[in-house]
Each structure stands twice: as structure tokens, then as C-alpha cells.
Amino acid sequence: MKKSIIFTILLSVCTIMGYAQAGQVKAKKPRIMVRPAETWCTANGYIQQNDDQGTVVLTPNYEIALQTSQDLNLAISKIEGQMNERGYSTVNFLTSIRGVKAQAGRNSGMVSKTTGSSLAVSFMDEINKQAKADIFFDVDWKVSTTGPKRTVSYTLNAYDAYTYNSIASVSGSGQPSFSAEVPILVEEAILTNMDTFLAQLQQYFDDCLQNGRGIALVVNCFDDGSGLDMEKEYNGKELREIIEDWVSDNSIGRSYNLVDDTETSMTFQDVKIALFDERERPQDAGTFGRELRKYLTSLGIPSKQGGSRTLGRFELIIGEK
Numbered sequence: 001m002k003k004s005i006i007f008t009i010l011l012s013v014c015t016i017m018g019y020a021q022a023g024q025v026k027a028k029k030p031r032i033m034v035r036p037a038e039t040w041c042t043a044n045g046y047i048q049q050n051d052d053q054g055t056v057v058l059t060p061n062y063e064i065a066l067q068t069s070q071d072l073n074l075a076i077s078k079i080e081g082q083m084n085e086r087g088y089s090t091v092n093f094l095t096s097i098r099g100v101k102a103q104a105g106r107n108s109g110m111v112s113k114t115t116g117s118s119l120a121v122s123f124m125d126e127i128n129k130q131a132k133a134d135i136f137f138d139v140d141w142k143v144s145t146t147g148p149k150r151t152v153s154y155t156l157n158a159y160d161a162y163t164y165n166s167i168a169s170v171s172g173s174g175q176p177s178f179s180a181e182v183p184i185l186v187e188e189a190i191l192t193n194m195d196t197f198l199a200q201l202q203q204y205f206d207d208c209l210q211n212g213r214g215i216a217l218v219v220n221c222f223d224d225g226s227g228l229d230m231e232k233e234y235n236g237k238e239l240r241e242i243i244e245d246w247v248s249d250n251s252i253g254r255s256y257n258l259v260d261d262t263e264t265s266m267t268f269q270d271v272k273i274a275l276f277d278e279r280e281r282p283q284d285a286g287t288f289g290r291e292l293r294k295y296l297t298s299l300g301i302p303s304k305q306g307g308s309r310t311l312g313r314f315e316l317i318i319g320e321k
Contacts (some may be wrong), residue, residue: 162312164168212272222319
């Protein structure tokens, strides 16, 4: 009887700590990357002008900010430390930028993106292809001085790294201080509402684990004069039906939105896919899109990957390889 009671207590404790089957399988938590918010970069002068096909685009100069602002690096380090203490794994932003630049040295086609002459989203996509973070934290703060005291007001936002959708947000102010350094003030201010913020974050991630994460899939027909389009039939089914049936069969809960369906293209939004495959490896839009390509190949339908791909978006082109 006593053994049974003890086992029940131990099982309850393991469940509370996020374990299943008496502590053998640990609950999954998202990988996090902390970066300065665009508003912080703008307020502190870390902005650059880029020419995007004749249009001037202002983008954050993240690398210079991280290389020159000691307060920024220490603040990010403080937040990463808090995440690690709570069992989350973090991906360092500056290390990821350097990884992309090193890759750019081996692939000159990426140089324009790493130097900022393309849109900021392309830059972040290149970073996350390597880092594979699940969630971005954007941190912004402002120091106010009243006499000898300093106070930090802050905003912390979380975004899905695949879709860039906002999933959690918190803001507030810390206690006034006579002597504390800015990074410590930032850490203390954020800690005030950290549990509420992380509860929002984990709720979103748990929902993704159960119901899947949304990705976008774009399918276009190659204009090669072959007459191959979405209306061409294979075994009595139009190509568009074949593609939609496959997406339906392979999305979690058959959950997806077909937002564009023409003679030459199909666009699926919010296609729910599992976060991990059967080997516990992270999945992204590319994983999903490549499986569709294999299926079409098995039917004798040629296709190739399009040039525009991110973790949350995959483009497939039907036609000549």
C-alpha cells in the first residue's frame, strides 16, 4: 500500500515537471533566438538604407549593433541565461550571423543578402535556415533618468520563426536604481512578467505540437510550351485535384487553406505539418514540399524546387527539371 502511494506521488511530480512515463521522456520546448527589436535599432542609430529594385528600404544593421553595443550583448546574454535556466535551448544571434557570412564566403550568391542589399526578411531567412530557431524574441528597452535614478521600460515580443506571426508579448517597467548597469536593469524588469510571457509562449508551442505548425506551399506550372497545367488529367484526375488530395492527406487534421487556384498555380496557406518527424527531427516547409515532389515524380509528373524558399514557405514548379 505504501509503495503504491509513493509511486503515485512520484508519477505526479514527474508529470508536473513535464515528464512522461516516470521521467523517461522530457517535454519538448522551443528553440529561441533573442535579437534587438527594429524599434531599438532605429532609436539607437543601427539602421541602414538599401536599394531594393529602385525602392529605398530601411533595415536594421544587426551585425554592427551586436559588434558595438556592449549593453545589447549583455542584455541578450541575460535573457538567454533566463531561458536556459528554465530548460529552453537558445541560439545565439551573433553566432548565427557569422555563420551566414561564412557560408556567403563559400557561396557568392548569398553576399547581397548578408550585406543588407536585399530585404531584411531575406536576411533573417538565411539566418534561420542555419539556426533553425522555433521562436524569435525581439527585445526593446528605453532608459529614463530622474535625478540620480535610472528606470528601464521594456517590450518583449515573441514571433514564430517560420511564419513571423506574433505569439506572445509583454511590456512594463523595472524598479528605479541608483547604480545598476543597463543589462541588469533590463533583466530585472523583464523578470517581473517573465512567467506570464513564457506561459503564453509554451501554450502556443504545445498547440503546435498537438495540432501542427502552419506553413505555405506554392505550386506553379513551368511555362515551357508543353501544355502542362493544373487542368491536365492523370488517370482521370486533374493535376490540381491530385495536388490538393495529397496536401489534404498529409496535413495534420486535413487542415489547410487553398487561397489561390488558377490554371497555372495553386497557393496553400496555413498547411498544418508536424513539428518533428518520426525520428524526432525538426520539419519545415521544405520537408513537406520535397515529399510532394517525390509523390509527383512517382506519377511521372516532373517538378523542381523554386528559388523562393524559407522555413515556412516552399515553392514547387511543375514542368521541366
